[in-house]
Amino acid sequence: xxxxxxxxxxxxxxxxxxxQTQGSAGCDIRSSKDVEIAPGEKVLVPxxxxxxxxxxxxxxxxxxxxxxxxxxxxxxxxxxxxxxxYRGEIGVLLINAGRSTFTLYKGxxxxxxxxAPVTVAKFELVEKLSNSDRGTGGWGSTGVR
Numbered sequence: 001x002x003x004x005x006x007x008x009x010x011x012x013x014x015x016x017x018x019x020q021t022q023g024s025a026g027c028d029i030r031s032s033k034d035v036e037i038a039p040g041e042k043v044l045v046p047x048x049x050x051x052x053x054x055x056x057x058x059x060x061x062x063x064x065x066x067x068x069x070x071x072x073x074x075x076x077x078x079x080x081x082x083x084x085x086y087r088g089e090i091g092v093l094l095i096n097a098g099r100s101t102f103t104l105y106k107g108x109x110x111x112x113x114x115x116a117p118v119t120v121a122k123f124e125l126v127e128k129l130s131n132s133d134r135g136t137g138g139w140g141s142t143g144v145r
Contacts, residue, residue: 004054004115011089012048014107026062026112029090035104037096042076044091045110053084053115060114061092067110072098075111084118 008016012032019027032048053059061080067073076095092111096102104110 004057006054006059006115007052009050010048011050012046012106014048017049017113026114028064028109029061029092029111029113031092031104031106031108031110033106036101037073037094037104038101039096039099042093042095044093045104047090047092047110049090050087051082051090052087053082055084056118057084057115058082058118060116061090062112062114064109064112071100071102072096073102073110079114 010016014030014032017027017029029047029049032046035043035045037043051059059082061075061078061082063073063075063078073094073096076093080093082090094104094110
């Protein structure tokens with residue numbers, strides 16, 4: 001397992017990100033304040049955290065499966081990307097896909113952070129692309145199920 005050093009500023013008194021098990025790919029982050037989310041509502045939830053992600057890496061924000069399963073609370077733009085040059089506070093855009101208002105309390109785990117290497121593309125303008133078995137088939141073109 002590769003390890004990187006991520007510098008953290010914590011402007012709240014909530015716990016720093018924590019990996020719950022030794023094999024966890026994602027570490028849990030917490031809300032830095034109480035927040036109510038009505039059904040269908042989107043809320044940018046503050047974490048009080050600022051990160052310095054090493055160059056060549058990104059940090060993805062992903063939903064917590066238990067919040068999704070039990071309450072319909074998901075990360076709206078999942079996965080979100082935090083770039084290595086961003087230094088502001090991390091906010092997590094949550095949406096309530098459930099049927100009841102859901103209350104998050106300060107310190108509740110709201111999402112996971114997953115760090116990943118970044119590959120940068122160099123774009124080359126061409127007149128034509130090579131052929132492939134799939135060709136231009138898009139949505140649903142490879143089968144019914």
